[in-house]
Amino acid sequence: MVFILAPMITFILALIAWAVIPFGEGIVLADINVGILYLFAISSLGVYGIIMSGWASNSKYAFLGALRSAAQMVSYEVSIGFVIITVLLCVGSLNLSAIVRAQEGLWFCIPLFPMFIIFFISALAETNRSPFDLPEAEAELVSGYNVEYSAMTFGLFMLGEYANMILMSGLTSILFLGGWLPPLSIAPFTWIPGPIWFFAKIALCLFVFLWVRATMPRYRYDQLMRLGWKVFLPASLFWLVLTAGVLVTFGWTPVVAQ
Amino acid sequence: MIIYAIAFYLFAAVAVASGTMVVAARNPVHSVLFLILAFFNAAALFVLMGAEFLAMVLIIVYVGAVAVLFLFVVMMLDINFAELRQGFMRYLPVGALIGLVLLAELILIGGTWVFSPDAEIAISDKFYMSGEVTNAHALGLVLYTKYAYLFQTAGLVLLVAMIGAIVLTFRSRPGVRRQKISAQVGRRVEDSVELRKVKSREGV
Numbered sequence: 405m406v407f408i409l410a411p412m413i414t415f416i417l418a419l420i421a422w423a424v425i426p427f428g429e430g431i432v433l434a435d436i437n438v439g440i441l442y443l444f445a446i447s448s449l450g451v452y453g454i455i456m457s458g459w460a461s462n463s464k465y466a467f468l469g470a471l472r473s474a475a476q477m478v479s480y481e482v483s484i485g486f487v488i489i490t491v492l493l494c495v496g497s498l499n500l501s502a503i504v505r506a507q508e509g510l511w512f513c514i515p516l517f518p519m520f521i522i523f524f525i526s527a528l529a530e531t532n533r534s535p536f537d538l539p540e541a542e543a544e545l546v547s548g549y550n551v552e553y554s555a556m557t558f559g560l561f562m563l564g565e566y567a568n569m570i571l572m573s574g575l576t577s578i579l580f581l582g583g584w585l586p587p588l589s590i591a592p593f594t595w596i597p598g599p600i601w602f603f604a605k606i607a608l609c610l611f612v613f614l615w616v617r618a619t620m621p622r623y624r625y626d627q628l629m630r631l632g633w634k635v636f637l638p639a640s641l642f643w644l645v646l647t648a649g650v651l652v653t654f655g656w657t658p659v660v661a662q
Numbered sequence: 663m664i665i666y667a668i669a670f671y672l673f674a675a676v677a678v679a680s681g682t683m684v685v686a687a688r689n690p691v692h693s694v695l696f697l698i699l700a701f702f703n704a705a706a707l708f709v710l711m712g713a714e715f716l717a718m719v720l721i722i723v724y725v726g727a728v729a730v731l732f733l734f735v736v737m738m739l740d741i742n743f744a745e746l747r748q749g750f751m752r753y754l755p756v757g758a759l760i761g762l763v764l765l766a767e768l769i770l771i772g773g774t775w776v777f778s779p780d781a782e783i784a785i786s787d788k789f790y791m792s793g794e795v796t797n798a799h800a801l802g803l804v805l806y807t808k809y810a811y812l813f814q815t816a817g818l819v820l821l822v823a824m825i826g827a828i829v830l831t832f833r834s835r836p837g838v839r840r841q842k843i844s845a846q847v848g849r850r851v852e853d854s855v856e857l858r859k860v861k862s863r864e865g866v
Contacts, residue, residue: 406695437796441718448726452698455730459691459737467737474730481726498715498798626841 407460411553411560414453418567421446425574426501428584428598439500440488443575447484447530450568451477454532454539454549457561461552469548472625473532473539479632480529480536486640487523490516490647491579496658504583506658511587513580519643520580522636524612527572529632531565533613535620536628573609574602581605670710677703690736698729715797 424439426432436442451474458470492498494516495506513520529536540548550561577583583605584598623631651657680699687693701724708717795803805813860866 406691436714438714438718438798441715441722445718445721445726448722451726451730452733455733455737456695471734474734478727478730498796 406456410453410457410460411557414564415560417446417449418564418571421571424500426504427602431599435501438498440498444488448481458549463552465545466549466551469539469545473549476628477530480526483522483636483640484526486644487519490519490644493647493651500578504578504585507582508585511582522640524576527576531568531572534617535623538625569613570606573606576609577605673703673706694733694736698725701725713797715801
């Protein structure tokens with residue numbers, strides 16, 4: 405039962421997150437107030453599909469892969485959370501459309517450049533992509549959590565992984581690359597409609613996903629944990645405090661207290 | 663309104679049913695999975711009440727972090743459950759008695775439950791109930807002003823708990839060779855490579 409449920413969960417979670425993604429001004433299925441929290445919650449649930457599949461497979465390779473993946477995803481969730489909080493400080497709203505609208509004029513990837521890099525690398529780890537694809541390290545674990553799967557169940561895992569990649573690219577472009585906004589609000593750029601800009605940005609992020617995969621060797625497990633806990637966590641915490649300090653010092657806070 | 667009622671009864675029924683299954687499931691991993699289902703339904707009930715921020719935080723914190731560790735631990739456990747259930751009938755009266763006492767207490771609490779005067783003021787507050795402030799905004803407005811000290815205290819308690827857990831589990835073993843990335847990167851050619859003229863038919 406759990407064995408069949410696991411790939412379904414992986415795939416469904418990658419799809420239901422799209423409900424709150426704004427493709428253009430007003431082009432969104434559910435424009436909820438806590439959109440970014442919803443996405444964060446969905447991405448933190450992704451670990452269940454993997455851990456359930458590893459347990460239900462009743463195989464040591466699959467189980468090892470699942471344990472690695474669970475530890476990895478929980479670790480990088482923390483730095484993703486801090487990056488999201490930093491962006492939220494600059495926006496003053498948890499609504500995804502508001503986050504995009506706050507980037508008119510200047511995309512967040514410029515003032516928050518280090519967080520942009522940290523977010524993208526954490527997204528690689530969160531989607532279990534190379535160079536953090538230890539859960540499916542084929543050299544040590546045969547193929548990790550999905551060894552015992554075949555046919556459609558395996559297909560759902562594969563599709564879920566790629567759908568998650570697209571989702572994380574979409575999230576990156578909403579948080580840092582200005583979502584549906586053109587690079588400059590002048591004539592040749594504004595002729596192209598918003599959704600096309602959004603898809604172009606997603607495609608750019610996906611290209612970097614594949615580029616990294618083709619370029620980087622796989623991390624060792626202790627290096628992965630060191631990067632997550634000893635580098636990204638302090639760095640993102642520091643940048644969060646710095647951002648808050650700068651916003652308060654210069655009076656740039658988006659929401660003024662009553 | 664009818665859809666609201668249907669949704670409420672659906673989520674409430676599934677929450678109660680999954681709560682029962684947490685206790686009744688034979689396999690502990692299934693129990694944890696039912697617990698997660700119960701969390702989800704609780705979050706859905708929060709959404710129905712208009713507390714979407716709390717719902718999302720419930721999912722992020724409890725389902726995304728706490729239940730994962732639960733699942734982790736339960737999967738690692740190696741318990742013989744047939745043995746564990748042997749004395750079930752023998753201990754049933756005691757268990758039922760404790761359950762009844764708890765139920766009676768809950769009924770007593772529920773029977774004497776009243777709104778605090780503060781809550782009535784908060785409900786009648788135009789600013790919070792107008793729907794113009796979002797959940798997160800309204801929470802922040804009271805959390806960081808009225809309850810700032812309590813909030814800080816809660817944070818300190820959590821910090822102490824975290825440091826305590828680290829101190830309890832941290833052990834430094836002597837003789838373990840660790841990777842020092844700074845030393846590796848800081849290594850220079852002069853320190854590691856030596857050029858020697860070796861004469862023919864002689865060793866170094």
